[in-house]
Amino acid sequence: GDSVTQMEGPVTLSEEAFLTINCTYTATGYPSLFWYVQYPGEGLQLLLKATKADDKGSNKGFEATYRKETTSFHLEKGSVQVSDSAVYFCALDTGRRALTFGSGTRLQVQP
């Protein structure tokens, strides 16, 4: 079945450091890929998405490129802020209108 694998957390960085959160997937067909962010006590917010190979999603300084050859969708940001501290979820949708999520990666950014 479909699955998403994310790097284990927590990831602890200093402010202005470079961020990478790895995400790889297994799916039939050609899924759409998403990154969601969850702040404490809140639901999920869509951060960015990509619907086909080589697409790059970007938002608020975050970027991720859909790599079909490596089945990956790694999240990157050039300079993190304390306000980026949250849990990040990678997810896919193969068109069955059901998201498959990774286990989430907690990011802690220290001032």
Next chain:
Amino acid sequence: KAGVTQTPRYLIKTRGQQVTLSCSPISGHRSVSWYQQTPGQGLQFLFEYFSETQRNKGNFPGRFSGRQFSNSRSEMNVSTLELGDSALYLCASSFHNYGYTFGSGTRLTVV
């Protein structure tokens, strides 16, 4: 534009009872899906509705059910509650395949 509204935000129920959670999607969104989030199992898909029809269902027991009304509002019901049903229940609405917008969730505690 109002977001996805879930009520109530918090709920405490006793084992064996039943519970109904409500979700109002973004205006114009006809697809509503439900997810369960627990520390152990992560985010898991429950079911998805479109125009009052369930189109997809996750791997949950029959105690979990849902419905959608003609105004696209949706409810999910859990009967004969078990301690393991304690979770954050998230609702998401979607317009075609442009991504999913999540509500803040209902936190259910079963005692």
